[in-house]
Structures are given as structure tokens and as C-alpha cells.
Amino acid sequence: MHKTEQEGLKYQKLYNWAHTLITSGVIKNMDKFPSETSLQKKFGYSRQTVRTALRQLEEEGLITRVRGSGTYVSYDSSGVNGERPQIGLLLSYYSDYLFPRVYDGIEASLTEKGYGIEVAVTKNRLNDEAIYLEGLLKGNVSGLIIEGSRSAFPNPNIRLYKEIKRRNIPTLFIHNHYENMPFDSVEMSDSRSAYELTRILIENGHRRIGGIFKLFLPDFFAHSAIFQGKILFLYILTDSGPELREKIRRLRIVFFSVREYNADVF
Numbered sequence: 306m307h308k309t310e311q312e313g314l315k316y317q318k319l320y321n322w323a324h325t326l327i328t329s330g331v332i333k334n335m336d337k338f339p340s341e342t343s344l345q346k347k348f349g350y351s352r353q354t355v356r357t358a359l360r361q362l363e364e365e366g367l368i369t370r371v372r373g374s375g376t377y378v379s380y381d382s383s384g385v386n387g388e389r390p391q392i393g394l395l396l397s398y399y400s401d402y403l404f405p406r407v408y409d410g411i412e413a414s415l416t417e418k419g420y421g422i423e424v425a426v427t428k429n430r431l432n433d434e435a436i437y438l439e440g441l442l443k444g445n446v447s448g449l450i451i452e453g454s455r456s457a458f459p460n461p462n463i464r465l466y467k468e469i470k471r472r473n474i475p476t477l478f479i480h481n482h483y484e485n486m487p488f489d490s491v492e493m494s495d496s497r498s499a500y501e502l503t504r505i506l507i508e509n510g511h512r513r514i515g516g517i518f519k520l521f522l523p524d525f526f527a528h529s530a531i532f533q534g535k536i537l538f539l540y541i542l543t544d545s546g547p548e549l550r551e552k553i554r555r556l557r558i559v560f561f562s563v564r565e566y567n568a569d570v571f
């Protein structure tokens with residue numbers, strides 16, 4: 306792929322991310338928009354790529370640049386949903402690779418059914434989750450779609466979730482769930498995926514397998530990764546024949562942990 310084509314894809318990725326944040330209402334009208342420098346740092350893009358994306362946003366009236374002050378959102382999404390019943394969408398991150406796709410898919414489905422969306426992003430903070438849930442409940446939403454924050458731990462916002470249950474508000478978790486919260490969820494099975502992947506590697510003769518995991522809390526997650534690794538071995542052992550068990554006994558697996566880089570520009 307030529308360099309110009311790569312720059313074009315990068316610009317489009319940045320534009321889509323910013324466009325979704327603004328039109329969904331995650332960043333409100335008159336809020337300050339990230340600077341060119343902070344966007345360069347977050348995405349690792351050149352100044353020219355960032356400027357190209359910002360120029361298109363400005364031409365569409367979504368942002369306004371004020372000399373000596375910065376860039377501001379100039380799009381008011383408050384009247385977009387009109388009188389339609391609202392669904393609260395609570396996400397933990399607005400990552401550039403996932404947020405636009407998740408939001409666009411949910412928005413398209415709900416719009417088709419006559420619903421509007423009220424979006425909030427917790428940045429994986431339980432306190433922010435509590436604040437946004439309070440606001441959504443006060444707004445009398447017709448339903449909730451929630452991506453949990455720090456879902457590996459018991460959730461402390463029990464009072465709010467009990468209120469959701471009391472009001473009988475339809476609620477669905479996506480990507481994860483809380484062990485102490487009895488709600489339906491749609492998510493990928495990480496353990497089953499790891500099992501299938503490891504099984505295929507072992508059956509194809511691999512003997513040195515590395516695991517790399519995101520790290521939120523160093524001590525907890527390091528121990529958790531090792532624990533999950535042991536459980537995974539037991540899982541495979543109980544589901545394998547003598548020949549595969551013998552292969553596993555000669556296997557060496559090493560676990561590494563890496564901190565998730567938090568390039569939060571807001």
C-alpha cells in the first residue's frame with residue numbers, strides 16, 4: 306500500500322472516531338475538542354493527517370476553531386432524537402477501533418425501531434458509571450445497553466441496579482457482565498476462545514506458547530492470568546485423549562503482562 310493511501314485510511318479513521326463522538330452527544334455542543342497535538346499523541350498520526358480530519362469536521366460544521374483559544378464542538382445533538390423513546394447506551398471506552406462500529410450498529414437498529422439513543426462513556430470508572438446511571442434513570446429511559454466498568458470485580462452500584470430491576474427497565478450488557486448482577490449479556494467467551502486456540506496450537510506440535518494480557522491492576526491481573534492459565538490446562542486435559550495429554554506434559558507456556566496505554570485526550 307502506498308504512503309498516500311495509508312494516510313488516507315488514517316485520516317478516515319480519525320474522522321469517523323471524532324464524527325461519532327460529536328454526533329452521538331458524547332462530546333457536547335461548546336465542549337472543547339482535543340488539540341492537534343493531543344490527537345497526534347493519541348493516534349500516532351502525522352500533523353498533516355490530523356489537520357485533514359479536522360478540516361473536514363470543520364467544513365461540516367461539527368467543530369469551530371477559535372484563534373488563541375482552541376477548537377470547540379459546534380454541533381447540538383440534543384434535539385436530534387425529538388420525542389422518540391430513549392435507550393440509554395453506556396459504554397466503558399470510546400476507542401477509535403471499536404466505538405464507532407459499536408455505536409453505528411446499535412444506532413441503526415434502534416432508529417429502525419423508532420428509538421433514540423442517549424450515550425455516555427464511563428472511561429472504565431465505576432464512579433462515572435454511577436453518575437451516568439443516575440442521569441439515565443432520571444430521564445426515564447425505555448431501556449439500557451451497558452458495557453460494564455471494571456467488570457472483573459463485584460460492582461458497588463447495587464442500589465442503582467436494584468432500581469433498574471424495580472422499574473422493570475429492559476437491560477442488556479454487552480462485551481461483559483457483573484457476577485453480582487442478574488442481567489442478560491451478549492459477549493464473547495474469552496476462556497472458550499483461548500481453549501480452542503491453545504488446543505489447535507498443541508495439536509499442531511507447538512511446544513512454546515506465549516500469552517499477552519492487558520493489565521489494569523498489576524498484582525491482581527498477574528495472578529489472574531496465571532490462574533486462568535492453570536484452569537485452561539485443566540480444561541484441555543479433561544477434554545483430551547492420552548496422546549494430547551502427553552503433548553501437554555512436555556509443553557512450556559510463558560505469561561507476559563502489558564499495561565494498556567491510556568491516551569485519554571479528554
